[in-house]
Amino acid sequence: MTQTGVPRSRVAVRAPLEVRLGRAAIVAFGLYLMSPTFVHYIEDSRSWQVPGVILATAVVALYIAAGCTGPRGPWHRWAVGVMALLVYLPLPLLGEWWAASAVFLAAMALGLLPRPYNLPVFLLVAIAETFKSMSLGDDLAGGLSWTLSVSVAAIPLAGLTHFAETARLLYATRAELAAVEVAAQRVRAMSELEGILGSRLDAIAGQGRRVLDGVDGESDVVKKELGRMLDMAREAQREMRGFAHREQRLLSGKPDYQK
Template structure:
Protein backbone atom coordinates (compact mmCIF):
# COMPACT_ATOMS: atom_id res chain seq x y z
CA UNK A 1 0.00 0.00 0.00
CA UNK A 2 2.79 2.45 0.87
CA UNK A 3 4.54 1.68 -2.40
CA UNK A 4 1.30 2.24 -4.32
CA UNK A 5 0.78 5.61 -2.63
CA UNK A 6 4.34 6.66 -3.52
CA UNK A 7 3.94 5.70 -7.17
CA UNK A 8 0.55 7.43 -7.30
CA UNK A 9 2.10 10.64 -5.90
CA UNK A 10 4.94 10.56 -8.44
CA UNK A 11 2.48 9.98 -11.28
CA UNK A 12 0.32 12.81 -9.96
CA UNK A 13 3.20 15.28 -10.06
CA UNK A 14 4.10 14.09 -13.56
CA UNK A 15 0.51 14.57 -14.75
CA UNK A 16 0.45 18.05 -13.22
CA UNK A 17 3.67 18.92 -15.08
CA UNK A 18 2.29 17.48 -18.33
CA UNK A 19 -0.87 19.58 -18.19
CA UNK A 20 1.18 22.67 -17.34
CA UNK A 21 3.48 22.11 -20.32
CA UNK A 22 0.61 21.50 -22.74
CA UNK A 23 -1.19 24.65 -21.61
CA UNK A 24 1.93 26.83 -21.65
CA UNK A 25 2.34 29.49 -24.32
CA UNK A 26 5.42 27.95 -25.92
CA UNK A 27 6.17 26.47 -29.33
CA UNK A 28 4.96 23.03 -30.40
CA UNK A 29 8.56 21.84 -30.52
CA UNK A 30 9.11 22.86 -26.92
CA UNK A 31 5.92 21.08 -25.88
CA UNK A 32 6.92 17.92 -27.75
CA UNK A 33 10.34 18.01 -26.10
CA UNK A 34 8.75 18.28 -22.66
CA UNK A 35 6.34 15.40 -23.39
CA UNK A 36 9.23 13.15 -24.50
CA UNK A 37 11.56 14.03 -21.63
CA UNK A 38 8.96 13.79 -18.83
CA UNK A 39 8.65 9.93 -18.91
CA UNK A 40 12.45 9.64 -18.70
CA UNK A 41 12.51 11.89 -15.64
CA UNK A 42 9.69 9.86 -14.09
CA UNK A 43 11.55 6.58 -14.66
CA UNK A 44 14.70 8.03 -13.09
CA UNK A 45 12.69 9.12 -10.07
CA UNK A 46 11.13 5.67 -9.72
CA UNK A 47 14.63 4.21 -9.76
CA UNK A 48 15.80 6.66 -7.09
CA UNK A 49 12.73 5.91 -4.95
CA UNK A 50 13.13 2.13 -5.27
CA UNK A 51 13.94 0.13 -2.10
CA UNK A 52 17.68 -0.01 -1.48
CA UNK A 53 18.54 2.82 -3.84
CA UNK A 54 20.54 4.57 -1.13
CA UNK A 55 22.91 1.55 -1.00
CA UNK A 56 23.85 1.70 -4.70
CA UNK A 57 27.49 2.57 -5.57
CA UNK A 58 28.39 6.24 -5.46
CA UNK A 59 29.41 6.42 -9.11
CA UNK A 60 25.99 5.14 -10.18
CA UNK A 61 24.26 7.66 -7.90
CA UNK A 62 26.28 10.51 -9.40
CA UNK A 63 25.54 9.28 -12.93
CA UNK A 64 21.77 9.05 -12.51
CA UNK A 65 21.60 12.29 -10.51
CA UNK A 66 23.64 14.04 -13.19
CA UNK A 67 21.28 12.84 -15.94
CA UNK A 68 18.26 13.91 -13.89
CA UNK A 69 19.80 17.34 -13.28
CA UNK A 70 20.42 17.83 -17.01
CA UNK A 71 16.85 16.77 -17.83
CA UNK A 72 15.60 19.15 -15.16
CA UNK A 73 17.49 22.30 -16.14
CA UNK A 74 18.03 22.10 -19.92
CA UNK A 75 14.30 22.07 -20.81
CA UNK A 76 13.88 25.24 -18.73
CA UNK A 77 15.53 27.12 -21.62
CA UNK A 78 12.51 26.26 -23.81
CA UNK A 79 9.67 25.63 -21.37
CA UNK A 80 10.58 28.19 -18.69
CA UNK A 81 8.36 28.14 -15.57
CA UNK A 82 6.02 25.45 -16.94
CA UNK A 83 8.83 22.94 -16.41
CA UNK A 84 9.80 24.16 -12.93
CA UNK A 85 7.70 21.55 -11.05
CA UNK A 86 10.05 18.80 -12.30
CA UNK A 87 12.73 20.23 -10.01
CA UNK A 88 10.86 18.73 -7.06
CA UNK A 89 11.87 15.28 -8.30
CA UNK A 90 15.52 16.33 -8.36
CA UNK A 91 15.31 17.83 -4.87
CA UNK A 92 13.83 14.61 -3.50
CA UNK A 93 16.41 12.43 -5.27
CA UNK A 94 19.25 14.48 -3.80
CA UNK A 95 17.89 13.91 -0.28
CA UNK A 96 17.46 10.19 -0.95
CA UNK A 97 20.84 9.42 -2.48
CA UNK A 98 23.42 11.76 -0.97
CA UNK A 99 24.73 12.06 2.60
CA UNK A 100 22.83 14.64 4.69
CA UNK A 101 25.74 17.15 5.00
CA UNK A 102 25.82 17.37 1.18
CA UNK A 103 22.17 16.66 0.41
CA UNK A 104 20.49 19.42 2.39
CA UNK A 105 22.55 22.33 1.01
CA UNK A 106 22.06 21.04 -2.55
CA UNK A 107 18.35 20.62 -1.82
CA UNK A 108 18.21 24.32 -0.88
CA UNK A 109 20.17 25.27 -4.01
CA UNK A 110 17.63 23.44 -6.21
CA UNK A 111 14.81 25.36 -4.56
CA UNK A 112 16.51 28.73 -4.97
CA UNK A 113 17.36 27.96 -8.59
CA UNK A 114 13.66 27.99 -9.39
CA UNK A 115 13.67 31.77 -9.02
CA UNK A 116 15.42 31.94 -12.41
CA UNK A 117 12.50 30.79 -14.65
CA UNK A 118 10.32 33.64 -13.40
CA UNK A 119 13.10 36.11 -14.11
CA UNK A 120 13.47 34.69 -17.65
CA UNK A 121 9.71 35.03 -18.19
CA UNK A 122 9.71 38.57 -16.84
CA UNK A 123 7.22 37.58 -14.13
CA UNK A 124 7.03 39.05 -10.61
CA UNK A 125 9.43 37.76 -7.96
CA UNK A 126 6.53 36.37 -5.96
CA UNK A 127 5.92 33.84 -8.76
CA UNK A 128 9.53 32.72 -8.47
CA UNK A 129 9.12 32.30 -4.73
CA UNK A 130 6.01 30.20 -5.37
CA UNK A 131 7.92 27.96 -7.80
CA UNK A 132 10.80 27.60 -5.32
CA UNK A 133 8.37 26.70 -2.56
CA UNK A 134 6.65 24.14 -4.79
CA UNK A 135 9.98 22.52 -5.68
CA UNK A 136 11.06 22.29 -2.05
CA UNK A 137 7.70 20.91 -0.86
CA UNK A 138 7.62 18.38 -3.71
CA UNK A 139 11.12 17.25 -2.78
CA UNK A 140 10.09 16.76 0.84
CA UNK A 141 6.99 14.78 -0.17
CA UNK A 142 9.04 12.52 -2.47
CA UNK A 143 11.69 12.04 0.20
CA UNK A 144 9.16 11.42 2.99
CA UNK A 145 7.01 8.95 1.05
CA UNK A 146 10.07 7.00 -0.11
CA UNK A 147 11.51 6.78 3.39
CA UNK A 148 8.11 5.79 4.77
CA UNK A 149 7.86 3.02 2.18
CA UNK A 150 11.31 1.73 3.15
CA UNK A 151 10.41 1.88 6.83
CA UNK A 152 7.23 -0.11 6.30
CA UNK A 153 9.15 -2.66 4.23
CA UNK A 154 11.71 -3.06 7.02
CA UNK A 155 8.91 -3.29 9.57
CA UNK A 156 7.22 -6.12 7.70
CA UNK A 157 10.55 -7.91 7.33
CA UNK A 158 11.26 -7.45 11.06
CA UNK A 159 7.83 -8.79 11.98
CA UNK A 160 8.47 -11.84 9.83
CA UNK A 161 11.85 -12.38 11.45
CA UNK A 162 10.36 -11.99 14.94
CA UNK A 163 7.69 -14.55 14.06
CA UNK A 164 10.36 -16.98 12.85
CA UNK A 165 12.39 -16.43 16.02
CA UNK A 166 9.29 -17.00 18.16
CA UNK A 167 8.66 -20.28 16.36
CA UNK A 168 12.31 -21.29 16.86
CA UNK A 169 12.15 -20.41 20.57
CA UNK A 170 8.94 -22.39 20.98
CA UNK A 171 10.49 -25.39 19.25
CA UNK A 172 13.54 -25.12 21.49
CA UNK A 173 11.34 -24.84 24.59
CA UNK A 174 9.30 -27.86 23.57
CA UNK A 175 12.39 -29.93 22.77
CA UNK A 176 14.08 -28.93 26.03
CA UNK A 177 11.02 -29.67 28.18
CA UNK A 178 10.35 -32.93 26.38
CA UNK A 179 13.97 -34.00 26.91
CA UNK A 180 13.83 -33.15 30.60
CA UNK A 181 10.46 -34.82 31.13
CA UNK A 182 10.77 -38.00 29.13
CA UNK A 183 14.43 -38.61 30.01
CA UNK A 184 13.52 -38.73 33.68
CA UNK A 185 10.22 -40.56 33.28
CA UNK A 186 11.53 -43.23 30.92
CA UNK A 187 14.54 -43.80 33.17
CA UNK A 188 12.20 -44.18 36.13
CA UNK A 189 9.92 -46.58 34.28
CA UNK A 190 12.91 -48.66 33.11
CA UNK A 191 14.39 -48.79 36.60
CA UNK A 192 11.08 -49.68 38.25
CA UNK A 193 10.36 -52.33 35.61
CA UNK A 194 13.71 -54.00 36.25
CA UNK A 195 12.98 -53.94 39.98
CA UNK A 196 9.54 -55.47 39.39
CA UNK A 197 11.12 -58.22 37.30
CA UNK A 198 13.38 -59.12 40.23
CA UNK A 199 10.64 -58.87 42.86
CA UNK A 200 7.91 -60.94 41.18
CA UNK A 201 9.23 -64.42 42.19
CA UNK A 202 9.95 -63.64 45.86
CA UNK A 203 7.98 -60.50 46.75
CA UNK A 204 4.81 -60.30 44.63
CA UNK A 205 3.10 -57.85 47.00
CA UNK A 206 5.95 -55.35 46.75
CA UNK A 207 6.13 -55.95 43.00
CA UNK A 208 2.46 -54.98 42.75
CA UNK A 209 3.21 -51.79 44.68
CA UNK A 210 6.00 -50.97 42.24
CA UNK A 211 3.64 -51.63 39.32
CA UNK A 212 1.25 -49.06 40.75
CA UNK A 213 4.11 -46.58 41.01
CA UNK A 214 5.05 -47.24 37.37
CA UNK A 215 1.47 -46.59 36.34
CA UNK A 216 1.53 -43.38 38.33
CA UNK A 217 4.78 -42.24 36.69
CA UNK A 218 3.39 -43.05 33.24
CA UNK A 219 0.20 -41.12 33.94
CA UNK A 220 2.13 -38.15 35.29
CA UNK A 221 4.40 -38.23 32.23
CA UNK A 222 1.39 -38.07 29.93
CA UNK A 223 0.00 -35.12 31.89
CA UNK A 224 3.39 -33.36 31.79
CA UNK A 225 3.70 -33.84 28.03
CA UNK A 226 0.27 -32.30 27.58
CA UNK A 227 1.31 -29.34 29.71
CA UNK A 228 4.48 -28.93 27.67
CA UNK A 229 2.44 -28.91 24.46
CA UNK A 230 0.17 -26.21 25.86
CA UNK A 231 3.09 -24.13 27.11
CA UNK A 232 2.29 -24.32 30.83
CA UNK A 233 4.23 -26.50 33.25
CA UNK A 234 5.00 -25.75 36.88
CA UNK A 235 7.02 -28.16 38.96
CA UNK A 236 7.77 -28.38 42.67
CA UNK A 237 11.32 -28.86 43.90
CA UNK A 238 10.19 -30.51 47.12
CA UNK A 239 7.98 -32.94 45.20
CA UNK A 240 10.85 -33.74 42.85
CA UNK A 241 13.11 -34.46 45.84
CA UNK A 242 10.60 -37.00 47.14
CA UNK A 243 10.32 -38.59 43.69
CA UNK A 244 14.09 -38.68 43.30
CA UNK A 245 14.45 -40.33 46.70
CA UNK A 246 11.97 -43.04 45.72
CA UNK A 247 13.81 -43.73 42.45
CA UNK A 248 17.25 -43.81 44.02
CA UNK A 249 16.04 -46.07 46.81
CA UNK A 250 14.66 -48.46 44.17
CA UNK A 251 18.08 -48.46 42.50
CA UNK A 252 19.76 -49.36 45.77
CA UNK A 253 21.46 -45.99 46.17
CA UNK A 254 21.91 -44.61 49.67
CA UNK A 255 20.24 -41.16 49.73
CA UNK A 256 20.59 -38.24 52.11
CA UNK A 257 18.41 -35.25 51.39
CA UNK A 258 18.22 -31.91 53.16
CA UNK A 259 15.62 -29.28 52.35
CA UNK A 260 15.37 -25.82 53.91
CA UNK A 261 13.14 -23.75 51.67
CA UNK A 262 10.76 -20.88 52.12
CA UNK A 263 8.30 -19.44 49.62
CA UNK A 264 9.89 -19.23 46.17
CA UNK A 265 8.44 -18.09 42.88
CA UNK A 266 6.98 -20.72 40.51
CA UNK A 267 9.53 -20.11 37.73
CA UNK A 268 12.45 -20.56 40.14
CA UNK A 269 10.79 -23.64 41.65
CA UNK A 270 10.28 -25.13 38.19
CA UNK A 271 13.85 -24.40 37.08
CA UNK A 272 15.36 -26.04 40.18
CA UNK A 273 12.99 -29.00 40.02
CA UNK A 274 13.97 -29.55 36.39
CA UNK A 275 17.66 -29.34 37.35
CA UNK A 276 17.21 -31.99 40.02
CA UNK A 277 15.28 -34.22 37.62
CA UNK A 278 18.04 -34.03 35.00
CA UNK A 279 20.74 -34.61 37.62
CA UNK A 280 19.02 -37.76 38.88
CA UNK A 281 18.43 -38.96 35.32
CA UNK A 282 22.12 -38.57 34.50
CA UNK A 283 23.08 -40.29 37.75
CA UNK A 284 20.96 -43.34 36.90
CA UNK A 285 22.06 -43.50 33.27
CA UNK A 286 25.72 -42.55 33.39
CA UNK A 287 27.12 -43.58 36.80
CA UNK A 288 27.45 -46.47 39.18
CA UNK A 289 26.83 -44.48 42.35
CA UNK A 290 26.21 -46.06 45.72
CA UNK A 291 25.55 -42.81 47.59
CA UNK A 292 23.83 -39.56 46.65
CA UNK A 293 23.35 -36.34 48.56
CA UNK A 294 20.69 -33.75 47.75
CA UNK A 295 20.69 -30.37 49.46
CA UNK A 296 18.25 -27.53 48.76
CA UNK A 297 18.72 -24.45 50.95
CA UNK A 298 17.33 -20.92 50.81
CA UNK A 299 19.71 -18.44 52.41
CA UNK A 300 20.80 -14.80 51.92
CA UNK A 301 18.37 -14.25 49.07
CA UNK A 302 19.59 -17.29 47.16
CA UNK A 303 18.29 -20.80 46.61
CA UNK A 304 21.07 -23.37 46.26
CA UNK A 305 20.58 -26.89 45.01
CA UNK A 306 23.50 -29.30 45.36
CA UNK A 307 23.46 -32.87 44.06
CA UNK A 308 26.49 -35.09 44.75
CA UNK A 309 27.20 -38.76 44.02
CA UNK A 310 30.20 -41.07 44.29
CA UNK A 311 29.75 -42.92 41.00
CA UNK A 312 31.34 -40.52 38.55
CA UNK A 313 32.97 -42.23 35.57
CA UNK A 314 35.38 -39.81 33.79
CA UNK A 315 35.77 -42.21 30.88
CA UNK A 316 32.06 -42.30 30.07
CA UNK A 317 30.97 -40.93 26.70
CA UNK A 318 27.37 -40.98 25.52
CA UNK A 319 27.34 -43.02 22.29
CA UNK A 320 24.03 -41.53 21.17
CA UNK A 321 24.36 -38.89 18.42
CA UNK A 322 21.52 -36.98 20.07
CA UNK A 323 22.79 -37.22 23.62
CA UNK A 324 24.49 -34.70 25.82
CA UNK A 325 21.96 -31.83 25.68
CA UNK A 326 20.83 -32.16 29.31
CA UNK A 327 23.42 -29.89 30.95
CA UNK A 328 23.11 -27.43 28.08
CA UNK A 329 19.37 -27.24 28.72
CA UNK A 330 19.98 -26.67 32.42
CA UNK A 331 22.47 -23.88 31.75
CA UNK A 332 19.85 -22.19 29.56
CA UNK A 333 17.20 -22.55 32.28
CA UNK A 334 19.45 -21.16 35.00
CA UNK A 335 20.45 -18.20 32.84
CA UNK A 336 16.79 -17.47 32.08
CA UNK A 337 16.03 -17.05 35.81
CA UNK A 338 19.23 -15.13 36.56
CA UNK A 339 21.04 -18.06 38.14
CA UNK A 340 24.14 -20.11 37.46
CA UNK A 341 25.03 -23.78 37.11
CA UNK A 342 28.29 -25.51 37.93
CA UNK A 343 29.17 -29.17 37.57
CA UNK A 344 32.28 -31.27 37.74
CA UNK A 345 34.36 -33.79 39.63
CA UNK A 346 35.46 -32.93 43.14
CA UNK A 347 38.81 -33.64 44.75
CA UNK A 348 37.38 -36.65 46.57
CA UNK A 349 36.22 -38.23 43.29
CA UNK A 350 32.55 -37.32 43.69
CA UNK A 351 30.54 -35.60 40.99
CA UNK A 352 28.92 -32.38 42.15
CA UNK A 353 26.25 -30.26 40.49
CA UNK A 354 25.44 -26.83 41.93
CA UNK A 355 22.51 -24.66 40.85
CA UNK A 356 22.15 -21.24 42.44
CA UNK A 357 19.25 -18.89 41.77
CA UNK A 358 18.42 -15.51 43.35
CA UNK A 359 15.00 -15.27 44.93
CA UNK A 360 13.12 -12.35 46.45
CA UNK A 361 10.66 -12.79 49.27
CA UNK A 362 7.09 -11.57 48.63
CA UNK A 363 6.61 -8.00 49.93
CA UNK A 364 5.35 -7.67 53.52
CA UNK A 365 5.38 -11.45 53.90
CA UNK A 366 7.61 -13.47 56.17
CA UNK A 367 8.43 -16.79 54.63
CA UNK A 368 7.78 -19.81 56.81
CA UNK A 369 10.98 -21.82 56.59
CA UNK A 370 10.58 -25.55 57.01
CA UNK A 371 13.49 -27.88 57.68
CA UNK A 372 13.23 -31.47 56.52
CA UNK A 373 16.12 -33.84 57.11
CA UNK A 374 15.97 -37.22 55.43
CA UNK A 375 18.31 -39.65 57.16
CA UNK A 376 19.70 -42.45 55.02
CA UNK A 377 16.82 -44.73 54.04
CA UNK A 378 14.73 -43.38 56.87
CA UNK A 379 11.54 -41.38 57.34
CA UNK A 380 11.39 -37.62 57.24
CA UNK A 381 12.17 -35.83 60.46
Protein backbone atom coordinates in the same frame (compact mmCIF):
# COMPACT_ATOMS: atom_id res chain seq x y z
CA MET B 1 8.40 30.54 -14.67
CA THR B 2 6.09 30.33 -11.70
CA GLN B 3 3.06 30.53 -13.96
CA THR B 4 2.74 26.88 -14.96
CA GLY B 5 5.71 24.82 -13.91
CA VAL B 6 4.76 23.36 -10.52
CA PRO B 7 1.41 23.23 -8.73
CA ARG B 8 1.47 25.26 -5.57
CA SER B 9 0.64 23.16 -3.22
CA ARG B 10 8.37 -2.13 -1.65
CA VAL B 11 2.94 -16.20 -3.26
CA ALA B 12 4.55 -12.94 -1.30
CA VAL B 13 2.55 -11.64 1.61
CA ARG B 14 1.08 -8.22 0.98
CA ALA B 15 2.70 -5.32 2.75
CA PRO B 16 0.81 -3.84 5.72
CA LEU B 17 -1.91 -1.30 5.02
CA GLU B 18 0.12 1.70 6.17
CA VAL B 19 2.98 0.80 3.83
CA ARG B 20 0.63 0.30 0.89
CA LEU B 21 -1.14 3.59 1.59
CA GLY B 22 2.16 5.43 1.76
CA ARG B 23 3.32 3.99 -1.54
CA ALA B 24 -0.04 4.71 -3.19
CA ALA B 25 0.20 8.31 -1.97
CA ILE B 26 3.68 8.62 -3.52
CA VAL B 27 2.34 7.41 -6.87
CA ALA B 28 -0.74 9.63 -6.77
CA PHE B 29 1.11 12.77 -5.69
CA GLY B 30 3.91 12.19 -8.20
CA LEU B 31 1.43 11.86 -11.06
CA TYR B 32 -0.40 14.95 -9.84
CA LEU B 33 2.79 17.01 -9.80
CA MET B 34 3.72 15.91 -13.31
CA SER B 35 0.23 16.06 -14.80
CA PRO B 36 0.56 19.63 -16.22
CA THR B 37 3.77 18.59 -17.97
CA PHE B 38 2.08 15.49 -19.39
CA VAL B 39 -0.86 17.54 -20.62
CA HIS B 40 1.41 20.14 -22.22
CA TYR B 41 3.50 17.64 -24.18
CA ILE B 42 0.50 15.54 -25.18
CA GLU B 43 -1.12 18.65 -26.65
CA ASP B 44 2.15 19.92 -28.16
CA SER B 45 2.35 19.35 -31.92
CA ARG B 46 6.10 19.92 -32.20
CA SER B 47 8.68 17.23 -32.80
CA TRP B 48 9.53 16.93 -29.08
CA GLN B 49 6.01 15.85 -28.14
CA VAL B 50 6.71 12.10 -27.90
CA PRO B 51 10.17 12.41 -26.25
CA GLY B 52 8.65 14.84 -23.73
CA VAL B 53 5.96 12.36 -22.72
CA ILE B 54 8.48 9.51 -22.57
CA LEU B 55 10.95 11.47 -20.45
CA ALA B 56 8.19 12.70 -18.12
CA THR B 57 7.08 9.10 -17.66
CA ALA B 58 10.67 8.09 -16.95
CA VAL B 59 11.00 10.78 -14.26
CA VAL B 60 7.84 9.67 -12.46
CA ALA B 61 8.68 5.99 -12.84
CA LEU B 62 12.20 6.46 -11.48
CA TYR B 63 10.94 8.31 -8.43
CA ILE B 64 8.27 5.69 -7.75
CA ALA B 65 10.81 2.88 -8.15
CA ALA B 66 13.24 4.56 -5.76
CA GLY B 67 10.70 5.89 -3.28
CA CYS B 68 8.58 2.74 -2.98
CA THR B 69 11.38 0.24 -2.47
CA GLY B 70 13.55 -0.42 0.54
CA PRO B 71 15.77 -0.73 2.35
CA ARG B 72 17.78 2.22 1.15
CA GLY B 73 20.94 1.11 -0.64
CA PRO B 74 23.66 2.35 -2.99
CA TRP B 75 21.38 2.20 -6.01
CA HIS B 76 19.17 4.89 -4.48
CA ARG B 77 22.13 7.29 -4.56
CA TRP B 78 22.72 6.37 -8.19
CA ALA B 79 19.02 7.02 -8.84
CA VAL B 80 19.50 10.60 -7.64
CA GLY B 81 22.28 11.05 -10.18
CA VAL B 82 20.16 9.59 -12.98
CA MET B 83 17.29 11.87 -11.96
CA ALA B 84 19.61 14.89 -12.18
CA LEU B 85 20.48 13.92 -15.76
CA LEU B 86 16.79 13.52 -16.63
CA VAL B 87 15.98 16.90 -15.12
CA TYR B 88 18.74 19.05 -16.60
CA LEU B 89 19.95 17.49 -19.86
CA PRO B 90 16.63 17.67 -21.78
CA LEU B 91 15.89 21.21 -20.55
CA PRO B 92 17.36 23.11 -23.57
CA LEU B 93 15.23 21.04 -25.96
CA LEU B 94 12.02 20.61 -23.94
CA GLY B 95 11.84 24.20 -22.77
CA GLU B 96 10.40 25.90 -19.72
CA TRP B 97 7.67 23.35 -19.15
CA TRP B 98 10.27 20.71 -18.41
CA ALA B 99 11.41 22.72 -15.35
CA ALA B 100 8.66 21.06 -13.26
CA SER B 101 10.67 17.83 -13.21
CA ALA B 102 13.06 19.49 -10.73
CA VAL B 103 10.50 18.79 -7.99
CA PHE B 104 11.32 15.09 -8.19
CA LEU B 105 15.06 15.72 -8.00
CA ALA B 106 14.62 17.94 -4.93
CA ALA B 107 12.32 15.37 -3.29
CA MET B 108 14.81 12.59 -4.06
CA ALA B 109 17.66 14.54 -2.51
CA LEU B 110 15.63 15.22 0.62
CA GLY B 111 13.85 11.90 0.93
CA LEU B 112 16.27 9.26 -0.33
CA LEU B 113 19.80 10.42 0.41
CA PRO B 114 21.18 9.54 3.86
CA ARG B 115 22.27 12.10 6.38
CA PRO B 116 24.25 14.33 6.28
CA TYR B 117 24.08 14.46 2.48
CA ASN B 118 20.34 15.06 2.05
CA LEU B 119 20.13 18.71 3.15
CA PRO B 120 23.28 19.94 1.35
CA VAL B 121 22.19 18.29 -1.91
CA PHE B 122 18.67 19.67 -1.48
CA LEU B 123 20.10 23.18 -1.02
CA LEU B 124 22.33 22.64 -4.06
CA VAL B 125 19.29 21.74 -6.15
CA ALA B 126 17.49 24.84 -4.85
CA ILE B 127 20.42 27.06 -5.84
CA ALA B 128 20.58 25.40 -9.25
CA GLU B 129 16.86 26.03 -9.73
CA THR B 130 17.31 29.74 -8.99
CA PHE B 131 20.04 30.07 -11.60
CA LYS B 132 18.06 27.95 -14.05
CA SER B 133 15.02 30.19 -13.68
CA MET B 134 17.12 33.30 -14.24
CA SER B 135 18.78 31.74 -17.29
CA LEU B 136 15.31 31.19 -18.76
CA GLY B 137 14.45 34.87 -18.45
CA ASP B 138 13.30 35.49 -14.88
CA ASP B 139 14.80 38.15 -12.65
CA LEU B 140 16.16 37.35 -9.19
CA ALA B 141 12.75 37.67 -7.55
CA GLY B 142 11.24 35.36 -10.14
CA GLY B 143 14.05 32.86 -9.68
CA LEU B 144 13.61 32.83 -5.91
CA SER B 145 9.85 32.48 -6.33
CA TRP B 146 10.38 29.50 -8.61
CA THR B 147 12.82 27.93 -6.15
CA LEU B 148 10.25 28.34 -3.39
CA SER B 149 7.61 26.68 -5.58
CA VAL B 150 9.90 23.70 -6.22
CA SER B 151 10.72 23.39 -2.52
CA VAL B 152 7.09 23.63 -1.40
CA ALA B 153 6.08 20.87 -3.83
CA ALA B 154 9.12 18.67 -3.08
CA ILE B 155 8.85 18.65 0.72
CA PRO B 156 5.43 16.87 0.90
CA LEU B 157 6.60 14.33 -1.70
CA ALA B 158 9.74 13.66 0.33
CA GLY B 159 7.58 13.44 3.47
CA LEU B 160 5.39 10.77 1.88
CA THR B 161 8.54 8.88 0.92
CA HIS B 162 9.80 9.06 4.50
CA PHE B 163 6.42 7.90 5.81
CA ALA B 164 6.32 4.84 3.57
CA GLU B 165 9.89 3.88 4.45
CA THR B 166 9.36 4.44 8.19
CA ALA B 167 6.22 2.31 8.14
CA ARG B 168 8.09 -0.44 6.32
CA LEU B 169 10.95 -0.32 8.80
CA LEU B 170 8.58 -0.43 11.78
CA TYR B 171 6.77 -3.50 10.49
CA ALA B 172 10.02 -5.19 9.49
CA THR B 173 11.43 -4.52 12.98
CA ARG B 174 8.29 -5.89 14.59
CA ALA B 175 8.54 -9.00 12.45
CA GLU B 176 12.18 -9.50 13.47
CA LEU B 177 11.35 -9.04 17.16
CA ALA B 178 8.52 -11.54 16.86
CA ALA B 179 10.87 -14.02 15.17
CA VAL B 180 13.38 -13.58 18.02
CA GLU B 181 10.62 -14.21 20.56
CA VAL B 182 9.53 -17.35 18.70
CA ALA B 183 13.13 -18.59 18.73
CA ALA B 184 13.38 -17.90 22.47
CA GLN B 185 10.14 -19.79 23.08
CA ARG B 186 11.49 -22.73 21.12
CA VAL B 187 14.63 -22.76 23.24
CA ARG B 188 12.51 -22.77 26.39
CA ALA B 189 10.28 -25.50 24.94
CA MET B 190 13.27 -27.66 24.06
CA SER B 191 14.67 -27.23 27.58
CA GLU B 192 11.29 -28.18 29.00
CA LEU B 193 11.08 -31.22 26.74
CA GLU B 194 14.55 -32.32 27.76
CA GLY B 195 13.57 -32.12 31.41
CA ILE B 196 10.31 -33.98 30.87
CA LEU B 197 11.78 -36.79 28.82
CA GLY B 198 14.83 -37.09 31.07
CA SER B 199 12.79 -37.44 34.25
CA ARG B 200 10.28 -39.81 32.68
CA LEU B 201 12.90 -42.04 31.12
CA ASP B 202 14.83 -42.14 34.37
CA ALA B 203 11.66 -43.18 36.17
CA ILE B 204 10.89 -45.86 33.56
CA ALA B 205 14.48 -47.15 33.77
CA GLY B 206 14.28 -47.33 37.56
CA GLN B 207 10.97 -49.11 37.35
CA GLY B 208 12.43 -51.59 34.88
CA ARG B 209 15.30 -52.34 37.22
CA ARG B 210 12.84 -53.02 40.03
CA VAL B 211 10.89 -55.34 37.75
CA LEU B 212 14.06 -57.22 36.90
CA ASP B 213 14.95 -57.45 40.57
CA GLY B 214 11.54 -58.90 41.41
CA VAL B 215 11.15 -61.16 38.39
CA ASP B 216 11.70 -64.22 40.53
CA GLY B 217 8.93 -63.20 42.90
CA GLU B 218 5.20 -63.37 42.53
CA SER B 219 3.70 -62.71 39.11
CA ASP B 220 1.24 -60.20 40.56
CA VAL B 221 4.12 -58.02 41.66
CA VAL B 222 5.64 -58.21 38.20
CA LYS B 223 2.31 -57.29 36.56
CA LYS B 224 1.85 -54.40 38.94
CA GLU B 225 5.31 -53.01 38.20
CA LEU B 226 4.83 -53.47 34.44
CA GLY B 227 1.50 -51.63 34.70
CA ARG B 228 3.24 -48.71 36.37
CA MET B 229 5.84 -48.64 33.60
CA LEU B 230 3.04 -48.56 31.03
CA ASP B 231 1.34 -45.67 32.83
CA MET B 232 4.61 -43.73 32.86
CA ALA B 233 5.09 -44.35 29.14
CA ARG B 234 1.56 -43.15 28.41
CA GLU B 235 2.08 -40.04 30.51
CA ALA B 236 5.33 -39.29 28.67
CA GLN B 237 3.44 -39.76 25.39
CA ARG B 238 0.77 -37.25 26.44
CA GLU B 239 3.40 -34.74 27.43
CA MET B 240 5.16 -35.20 24.10
CA ARG B 241 1.87 -34.53 22.28
CA GLY B 242 1.33 -31.39 24.36
CA PHE B 243 4.80 -30.23 23.41
CA ALA B 244 4.08 -30.91 19.73
CA HIS B 245 0.88 -28.83 19.93
CA ARG B 246 2.75 -25.94 21.49
CA GLU B 247 5.34 -26.10 18.70
CA GLN B 248 2.57 -25.95 16.11
CA ARG B 249 1.14 -22.84 17.79
CA LEU B 250 4.57 -21.23 17.73
CA LEU B 251 4.93 -21.98 14.03
CA SER B 252 1.47 -20.63 13.25
CA GLY B 253 2.29 -17.44 15.13
CA LYS B 254 5.46 -16.71 13.16
CA PRO B 255 5.23 -13.32 11.45
CA ASP B 256 5.07 -13.53 7.65
CA TYR B 257 5.42 -9.88 6.61
CA GLN B 258 7.92 -9.63 3.79
CA LYS B 259 9.98 -6.52 3.20
